[in-house]
Amino acid sequence: MSTTTMLQPKAMRDTLLLSVYEAMLRDDNVFFVSADFGSPVLDKIRADRPDRFINVGIAEQNLINVSAGLALEGFKVFAYAIAPFITMRCYEQVRVNLALLSEVRPMNVNLIGVGAGYSYVVSGPTHQCYEDLTVMRALPNMQIYSPADQVMAAALPELCLAKNGPKYLRLDAQVLPVLYGDGVDGLDAGFRILRTGTDVCLVATGYMVHTALKAAEKLSATGCSVGVIDLFNLTSFAEDRLQQEIASCRGVVTMEEGFRGRGGLDAMMFDYLARRGTGIRMLNVGVDGGYRFELGERTVLHEQVGIGVESATAKISSFMQTL
Amino acid sequence: MSHNNELMYLLTGKARWVWEETLKLHRRSPETRVASSLSPIEIFVTLYYGGFLRQDPANPRWEERDRCIISKGHGSLCMYPVLADLGFYPMAELEKVCQEGSFLGGIPDPVIPGYETVNGSLGHGAGVGAGMALGLKRRGKSQRVYVVTGDGELHEGSNWEAFMFAAQHRLDNLTVIVDNNQISMLGPTDEIVSHRNLAAKFEAFGWSAREVKDGHSVEEINDALLACRADTSDKPRALIVNTRKGNKVPGLENAPLSHVTAIKSDVIAQLLGEKA
Numbered sequence: 001m002s003t004t005t006m007l008q009p010k011a012m013r014d015t016l017l018l019s020v021y022e023a024m025l026r027d028d029n030v031f032f033v034s035a036d037f038g039s040p041v042l043d044k045i046r047a048d049r050p051d052r053f054i055n056v057g058i059a060e061q062n063l064i065n066v067s068a069g070l071a072l073e074g075f076k077v078f079a080y081a082i083a084p085f086i087t088m089r090c091y092e093q094v095r096v097n098l099a100l101l102s103e104v105r106p107m108n109v110n111l112i113g114v115g116a117g118y119s120y121v122v123s124g125p126t127h128q129c130y131e132d133l134t135v136m137r138a139l140p141n142m143q144i145y146s147p148a149d150q151v152m153a154a155a156l157p158e159l160c161l162a163k164n165g166p167k168y169l170r171l172d173a174q175v176l177p178v179l180y181g182d183g184v185d186g187l188d189a190g191f192r193i194l195r196t197g198t199d200v201c202l203v204a205t206g207y208m209v210h211t212a213l214k215a216a217e218k219l220s221a222t223g224c225s226v227g228v229i230d231l232f233n234l235t236s237f238a239e240d241r242l243q244q245e246i247a248s249c250r251g252v253v254t255m256e257e258g259f260r261g262r263g264g265l266d267a268m269m270f271d272y273l274a275r276r277g278t279g280i281r282m283l284n285v286g287v288d289g290g291y292r293f294e295l296g297e298r299t300v301l302h303e304q305v306g307i308g309v310e311s312a313t314a315k316i317s318s319f320m321q322t323l
Numbered sequence: 324m325s326h327n328n329e330l331m332y333l334l335t336g337k338a339r340w341v342w343e344e345t346l347k348l349h350r351r352s353p354e355t356r357v358a359s360s361l362s363p364i365e366i367f368v369t370l371y372y373g374g375f376l377r378q379d380p381a382n383p384r385w386e387e388r389d390r391c392i393i394s395k396g397h398g399s400l401c402m403y404p405v406l407a408d409l410g411f412y413p414m415a416e417l418e419k420v421c422q423e424g425s426f427l428g429g430i431p432d433p434v435i436p437g438y439e440t441v442n443g444s445l446g447h448g449a450g451v452g453a454g455m456a457l458g459l460k461r462r463g464k465s466q467r468v469y470v471v472t473g474d475g476e477l478h479e480g481s482n483w484e485a486f487m488f489a490a491q492h493r494l495d496n497l498t499v500i501v502d503n504n505q506i507s508m509l510g511p512t513d514e515i516v517s518h519r520n521l522a523a524k525f526e527a528f529g530w531s532a533r534e535v536k537d538g539h540s541v542e543e544i545n546d547a548l549l550a551c552r553a554d555t556s557d558k559p560r561a562l563i564v565n566t567r568k569g570n571k572v573p574g575l576e577n578a579p580l581s582h583v584t585a586i587k588s589d590v591i592a593q594l595l596g597e598k599a
Contacts, residue, residue: 031461051461054492062450062484069454072439073462093481096444097451104433 007178012153012171013114017041019157020078024049030161031070035063035081037114042080060085064093064111071107076161082120083113083129083170087136098166099139110160110167116146116206117257119173121298125291129170133205133234133256134263136168144234146170148209151180152232159187172207174298179209179230190237193245197227200320201246204255205231205265208285208307212255215313224320234268243276250323251281253316257307260286283319285312330373334541337408338368342571343595344404344417350591352421354429358569358581359398359473362504362538366471366564369544370500371405375552376469380410383436389466390455392439394448395473395502396430403427406437446479448472449499453489456497456559467552470499475507478516483528486559490529493557498548499530501561503538504568510579525561538566 018041024030025048032045034055046053056062060081067079079086087094098109113132120127136142143165147153153171160167179194194209195216204212209230216226227249231237246252252273256265266284273280288306302308306315341364349357370376370391379385393399400420407414412426412435419425426434430443440451452470459466472482489497501521505512512518525532531554535547544564551560569575572586572594 031458054457056484056488059484059488061481062453062488065447065450065481065485066454066457066488068440069451069456070458071454072451073455073458075458075461092444093447093450096441097447101433101441 007151007181009175009178010150011173011175012147012150013039013112013173014041015150015154016112016156016169016171017045019154021045021048023157023161024052027076027161028052029074029076031075031077033063033067033070033077033079035060035079035085037081060090061093064090065097067109068093068097068101068107071109072105076108076110078110078112078157080112080114082127083115083132084127086111086113087129087132087168091135094166095139099141102141102164102166106164107166108161108164110157110169112169112171114171115173116170117172118298118301119207121301122295124293130258130287131262132168132170133258133265134267137234137263137268139166141165143167143236144170145232146205146234147232148204148206148230149176149179151178152184155184155187170206174207176207176210187233188238189241190233191229191231191242193227193229195226195228196245197225198248199225200251200253200316200323201227201229201249202253202255202316203229203231203246203265203269205234206257208255208257211302211307211309211312214309215316218309218313219316222317231265234265239272239276242272243278246280247278249280251283251319253283253285253319255285255307255312258286259290260284260288281319281323283315285315331542331545334365334368334372334545337372338365338541341368341401341404345401346572346586346591346594348400348403348417348420349586350588351418352429353585354421355400356397356429356582357400357586358572358575358578358584359395359504360400361570361572361575362566362568363395363398363471363502364401364570365539365541365544366500366502366566367399367402367405369541369548370469370471371409373541373545373548375548377466378409378437380406380437383411387466390439390452390468392448392452392468392470393431393442394445394452394470395476396442396445398473398502399431399442399471402431402437406435409437411436445473445476446481449482449485449489452497452499453485453492453494456489456494457492459496460494466496468497470497472499472501474501474503474505474518474521475512477501477518477521478507478512486525486528486530489559494559495554495557498551498560498562501563502566503563504566506568506577506579506581508582521563522561525563529558530561531556531558532561532563535562535564538564539570
């Protein structure tokens with residue numbers, strides 16, 4: 001982590017779009033379609049590749065359908081909008097023209113959804129996004145990426161361009177601390193081990209990786225050995241290696257910025273652990289209590305719904321006493 | 324406009340043959356939607372046999388083909404004999420519609436050679452077609468994109484997002500053909516949510532719109548498609564073709580609930596002039 005401080009913190013959206021921009025300069029087959037959603041980097045794409053950039057307007061159904069049509073003509077497409085809208089406003093289009101159609105015809109369409117979890121803090125539940133992992137997981141060929149920092153986000157476009165099929169990239173809208181200042185490699189594994197521990201292993205995704213690291217610090221101060229894993233690929237990861245990592249722990253804790261018990265990361269880990277026959281105990285940290293309209297700092301909101309550092313640490317601590 | 328009599332004779336004959344074959348398919352597989360498959364027959368016959376689509380049945384995904392999206396998936400049973408006749412797959416496949424192991428289902432999917440996209444779910448063709456038309460333009464290609472949709476299907480708002488988009492980007496290589504049979508599943512579209520004047524609507528959206536009064540006249544459709552092709556404007560083209568749901572089947576034609584009505588075998592036998 002020595003070079004961490006050398007990187008200027010940026011929104012993962014901007015580092016990812018910069019990679020897309022660079023790919024568009026190299027490859028005329030890359031197309032960018034936005035549903036009237038911007039970024040300073042997007043202005044570079046609009047200026048330097050105007051023939052490969054389209055703004056469909058506030059029209060997510062058409063965003064997906066036009067992207068599908070372009071992909072059928074051989075373009076590799078990035079479609080861009082706010083996370084709840086690109087996943088749920090046009091779910092039927094995603095299902096039919098991306099998931100279903102790509103089973104018959106090769107397509108490369110990458111949905112970039114910005115605003116995971118509570119990242120649009122003051123905008124309320126229409127713009128916050130706690131259901132996207134659930135609905136996108138339901139599509140059997142949708143690949144889901146949920147990076148936790150700007151370096152990982154920047155590495156994803158190259159991966160996406162090399163791999164056909166529909167993909168969903170779930171991005172945080174805020175500037176988060178850099179985790180991978182030394183770079184990321186071995187992305188095929190689908191996860192990164194950030195801490196090793198023997199008592200309990202925290203498996204988190206996106207913003208919650210940062211919460212997990214803080215909770216692990218607090219718990220280790222009380223003498224617990226806590227591991228932290230950043231699971232950034234929610235559809236395909238090195239299952240054997242993950243099992244090796246968690247096998248030495250007495251319990252696993254999933255941590256997500258989405259509704260608990262509704263089919264997100266927790267369901268994915270339930271399925272994984274059951275299939276592997278590990279018998280390992282699990283605690284799920286996710287949003288409790290449904291939709292909320294309170295205003296406040298993200299960390300405050302997180303404590304209210306049970307996923308903040310303090311509440312997560314308390315839950316994990318109680319869980320560990322039962323192991 | 325002077326007609327190529329030979330072509331009109333061919334198209335008329337093909338339309339009659341497709342009508343008969345569609346009834347036979349329905350007799351073998353009564354779960355198919357026959358009424359909405361009888362209204363677009365002359366549209367498909369003129370498109371596919373009239374020289375408007377460059378296609379290679381031996382290579383359905385031939386890059387140089389004109390794209391035809393059959394957005395009104397349910398109502399395209401009549402395409403099964405057309406594609407078989409053109410050589411996309413053997414005629415024998417028509418015997419297996421809706422049977423185990425067949426690729427010809429009650430609602431078509433792009434596993435069928437000749438079908439571009441998923442069509443069973445309505446309101447997708449215009450947007451995907453617009454994306455294809457844009458892609459072709461960006462690659463400097465001259466192929467055209469045709470989308471055949473029903474009028475009931477136009478209740479889906481996604482169509483209108485696509486229509487605005489296509490006009491904005493001057494997709495003059497895109498033609499949307501509306502099989503305007505004016506009946507949805509539960510009755511006349513005018514009584515459900517009226518489209519009022521569809522051609523005027525398309526014009527207001529920035530399209531070049533034309534209307535075919537008798538959608539069961541191959542001459543009229545042929546003339547209109549030629550006019551669409553000859554149009555020198557940079558607008559996308561809309562062709563509103565006024566048709567009859569359940570065309571030429573007594574009791575079915577223009578019946579409000581014809582969408583889910585099956586035709587009895589003896590009626591089909593009579594229509595086909597078969598001896599008892």
